[in-house]
Amino acid sequence: MILAKQLLDTLSVNPVTEMDSLSPLRKVLNNDTIRIENLDVYIEDQHILKDINVAIPEKSITCIIGPSGCGKTTLLKTLNRMHDETPEVRINGKVYVDDLNIYDKGVNVIDIRKKMGLLAQRPCPLPMSIFDNVAYGPRIHGIRKRKAINQTVIQYLQYVGLWDEVRGRVRSSASRLSIGQQQRLCLARGLAIEPECILGDEATSALDPLSTRIIEELFLKLKHKYTVILVTHTLRQARRIADFIVFMYLGKVVESGPTEEFFNNPKKQLTRDYLSGSFS
């Protein structure tokens, strides 16, 4: 009897409409790295994220779009458990990364953050040299051999195209780089901890057009190796680089799907209004 009731409960929690947002991505790719299920986030008494159900496919770029204050950044922060630092935030629901619920008890938060490289809105170099900035991650994660660290630093500085620009001055302060270079340095720093996903929180909004383009091209290069998830408020950027779009409004996922389909054939009226610029 109880079992039957439980079964009924589980069935009623997942009505077909909720799975709706999952299905378009599912059709295209079956290998999601990140699955968010029934996620609710509260900050104090405010209900910030409401019943989020989204799957994010691996080795592609997923852009989270939506008007300001719709919870994009909050959603991104749940993925590397940065909300742990603020006790006012309460999280219900499940976030699976490689089939492991990162909010399960006994999951080490450091391991989760190691898997998720974060690129913040404004570049924030550590108060040390360019070299040490990139070497910081490997060092705290236990790599001691000088040769290995040298190799890693050079490899990732080359990867983000910074090596040739800073070759002669890797020992000088990172804060002397231009802001676009700093953002690439932060990307190299994030890559050096060998994550599986790259999270970008409006990572180009503080940059000039040229630096923005360089970073965007890097994202396109990165998606062959990593799962890239970007929060952006520029629709054009999403259209340029995204493979998949998640559109949020007032803490809910309104629609999600492959970029082409999303922009050319949106299913919901709200999405159409947003794309046509009725609200932003």
Added chain:
Amino acid sequence: MKFLEEKIFKLIMIGAAVIIMAVLAYIIGTVFYKGLPSLTWEMITRIPGGGFYLGKEGGVLNATAGSVFIITGALVLSMLISIPLVMYINFYLPKRSFFSAIIRFSLDILFGVPSIVYGAFGFALMVYMGIRASLLGGIITVAMLIMPIMMRSLDEVTRLLPRDLPDALLSLGSTKLEMTKVLLRKLMPGIMTAVLLAVGRGIGDAATVLFTAGYTDNIPSSLGQPAATLPLSIFFQLGSPVEEVQNRAYASAVILTIIILIMSFSARYFSSKFLKNK
């Protein structure tokens, strides 16, 4: 009308700046004017000769050494306590925590406690523990005096730290301790300012060391021995009826001023050197 207002306020501001500089120039001027003629090499390098309080032989090396020992010890002691405390309330406790509010409130109160009260408290503590007036007693009491100053100014600069940096460090998978280590580098100028404020307050204070460090004509060779201090030596010299000895008080004040200047310049120098890669 608006123009006049602007002018008046500008005048008030310039006036305030001039007054401050004039007071400083007057104090330093008097000290140097009266002190420099009596400031001999002997005064700097010798301990007092016979009958110091009445006479004029020897120097104040005992007090110089005592002051430097006490302030160095007190600095080390108070840094060992203030840095962990400030890191704890800023990086480990949540932003609006009840506990950190209580700590800040008690620091504000301790900040306002007069130094003679610390002196008396230190003395009472020493009597209770059976310690005589000594270098150790002076160090502990001065540390109590400068700790709130240090913590409060450190706390202020730490709160001004942009939130991005801790977030960036945590998202790289740092533990809190690893994060704190990097943030301390960023905070180095603030720490130096806190140290300078504390040194300025601690080294010139006579009331705290009056009962706790005592006074002696010798340079202390262990923590258990009494130690002379420059503020007290100035106090005793000024109290002498002999004019030559009174002038030596100004010479002692010159030495004290120079020590503070050397300390603040070297602190600035080392912090800028240390922070090449900030």
